[in-house]
Amino acid sequence: MFRTHYKLERYSIGLALAIIVVASIGGLVEIAPLFTIHQTVESAPGMRVYTPLELAGRNIYIREGCYACHSQMIRTLRDEVERYGPYSLAVESQYDHPMLWGSKRTGPDLAxxxxxxxxxxxxxxxxxxxDVVPVSIMPAYPFLKSTPLRTDDLPEHLATLKKLGVPYTDEMIKNAVSDAYDQANPDSGDADGVKSRYGEATNIRAFDGNPQSLTEMDALVAYLQILGHLTDAAYQQEEAAGEKK
Structure with a gap:
């Protein structure tokens, strides 16, 4: 084996060509599927986008490294489907930038x-x-409830995601700051505006238990409570598969 390798090293041009061929094969395997991505991603016409508050919560989730211990990808294995629910579909993450799929699970999957x-x-x-899971090894985040949520940058965040293909409207971008406050305060008087923009099923409540303030706890809980509910495509597919049986 080493003799063959030594011979290749003697002929630099041949070695370079061999490297190019092998790298091209790897690149083809990675790139070719992208040309058929429209056939791979399922259709979900009724899928909604994250509200500004949920998006802020997602940012906190990423900031605190929650994705390092919790995956958001249910595989097609029977034990995973029975424990977590229908396996994950590509369409469910089409508005995620970055997407949070993975297989590392120090804690349970949160999809x-x-x-x-x-x-x-x-x-x-x-x-x-x-306090709720005595054997948990997860770190505590008590500061979330006392840390005011930053909202001034939410319009710019939504505008950037719009450029990446997320269907945020100009009205959503314009009302991003007020929508974040109103979603966590059902008595604000403008909660109906949030529902009109993001759907009647949008969660409107004081997620941290205190409607008088908007905290990072509000945002993170709002994000966790919407996971798996931006679309019901996975459940529809599961029902269709059951009917075929």
Whole structure:
């Protein structure tokens, strides 16, 4: 084996060509599927986008490194589907920049955690995981409830995502700051505006339990509570598969 390698090293041009051929094969395997991406991503006409508050929560989720211990990708394995729900579809992450798929799980997968627990449970878990899961090794995030949520940059964030293909409207961008406040304060008087822009099923409530302030806890809980509910495409596919059987 080494003799063959030594011979290749003697002929630099041949070695360079061999490297190019091997690299081209790898590149082809990676790039070719992108030309058929429209056939790979499922259709979900009713899929909605993240609200400004949920998007802010997603940013906090990434900032705190939650993705390092929690995947958002349910594989087609039977035990995963039985534990977490329908396996993940590509369309469910089409508006995610960056997407948070993966297979590293120090904690459970969160792809469909939305609605599984109450807001109070989620807030208590984030404040001190051991209060609700005694054996948890997750770090505590008590500062989230006392840290005011930054909202001034939300219009720019939505505008940037719009350039990347996320269908935010000019009205959504214009009202991003007020929508973040109104979603976490059902008594604000403008909550109906949030629903008109993002759908009647949008969660409108004080996620951290205090409607008088907007905190990072509000945003992160709002994000966790929408995971798996931007579209019901996966559940529809599961039902269709069951009917065929």
């Amino acid at each position: 469909r955690v939305g609605g599984k627990y109450t807001d109070q449970w989620q807030a208590a878990h984030l404040n001190n995981p051991r």
